Amino acid sequence: MSESVSESRLSPPPEASPALSCKNVVREYRRGSNSLFASSADAPTVRALDGVSLAISTGEFVAIAGPSGSGKSTLLHLLSALDTPDSGDVSVAGTDVRSLSSRGRTRLRRTTIGIVFQHFHLLPSLSARSNVALPLVEHGVSKRARHERADELLSQVELADRADHTPGELSGGEQQRVAIARALVSDPAVLVADEPTGELDTETGHRVLDYVEQTAANRAVVVATHDEHVIERADRVIRLRDGIVVSDG
Numbered sequence: 001m002s003e004s005v006s007e008s009r010l011s012p013p014p015e016a017s018p019a020l021s022c023k024n025v026v027r028e029y030r031r032g033s034n035s036l037f038a039s040s041a042d043a044p045t046v047r048a049l050d051g052v053s054l055a056i057s058t059g060e061f062v063a064i065a066g067p068s069g070s071g072k073s074t075l076l077h078l079l080s081a082l083d084t085p086d087s088g089d090v091s092v093a094g095t096d097v098r099s100l101s102s103r104g105r106t107r108l109r110r111t112t113i114g115i116v117f118q119h120f121h122l123l124p125s126l127s128a129r130s131n132v133a134l135p136l137v138e139h140g141v142s143k144r145a146r147h148e149r150a151d152e153l154l155s156q157v158e159l160a161d162r163a164d165h166t167p168g169e170l171s172g173g174e175q176q177r178v179a180i181a182r183a184l185v186s187d188p189a190v191l192v193a194d195e196p197t198g199e200l201d202t203e204t205g206h207r208v209l210d211y212v213e214q215t216a217a218n219r220a221v222v223v224a225t226h227d228e229h230v231i232e233r234a235d236r237v238i239r240l241r242d243g244i245v246v247s248d249g
């Protein structure tokens with residue numbers, strides 16, 4: 001028996017591994033890499049993450065909290081495979097992100113990760129239905145099936161009657177619900193949201209959180225936030241300060 005076969009038999013089933021994890025992650029940015037410095041290598045660096053380790057399981061709704069500049073967005077970018085660390089490991093649904101090419105990371109995002117941004121990032125000229133359906137174009141899904149799936153998602157976020165409206169015809173809370181529907185259209189194993197309630201009033205924010213919470217039943221959900229309401233409702237809160245995890249629980 002080859003070593004790889006015996007190893008694969010001994011290894012735990014895939015569902016036992018966390019949906020998201022990172023180990024000893026360091027991410028530095030070069031500050032002011034402009035004409036002030038002879039070369040970008042001379043520019044000072046800022047260490048946005050300094051040895052962060054965490055593991056998040058399917059079914060968990062985790063808030064990443066911390067003051068502005070503590071590293072929340074940097075961590076979310078790594079966990080959503082938009083960026084790679086300078087050192088340390090990031091794993092998404094069992095895939096080592098550092099081992100992937102840029103194209104491989106794009107593929108991982110398309111198949112496995114739904115991303116929600118604070119400013120919604122919807123295409124203004126498309127209807128809510130077409131915005132939600134858009135990620136399925138890359139999956140080769142027929143137009144009819146795309147629209148059926150988009151309508152299903154829009155009714156889950158109680159926007160079935162707004163499917164033909166463009167983002168400009170929707171309120172901020174409605175646009176954020178469209179953005180959540182779009183992030184979930186490929187049924188990703190992981191949902192990552194950066195300040196999803198940042199632009200919403202308290203009541204609308206709660207409504208958006210209801211949908212985020214519901215979706216955590218069968219995926220890992222990670223939300224970077226300043227919002228105490230999100231922090232109260234999360235299963236677990238990971239607090240960052242100066243790029244370090246100061247509490248996790």
Ligand code: ADP
Pocket residue numbers: 029030031046047048066067068069070071072073074075
């Ligand atoms: P948060 O999301 O908690 O506000 P960030 O992850 O955005 O924190 O930033 C962490 C640190 O990294 C801050 O000091 C910030 O100024 C710095 N930083 C973030 N992005 C860049 C960048 N592209 N270039 C230089 N510094 C950056």
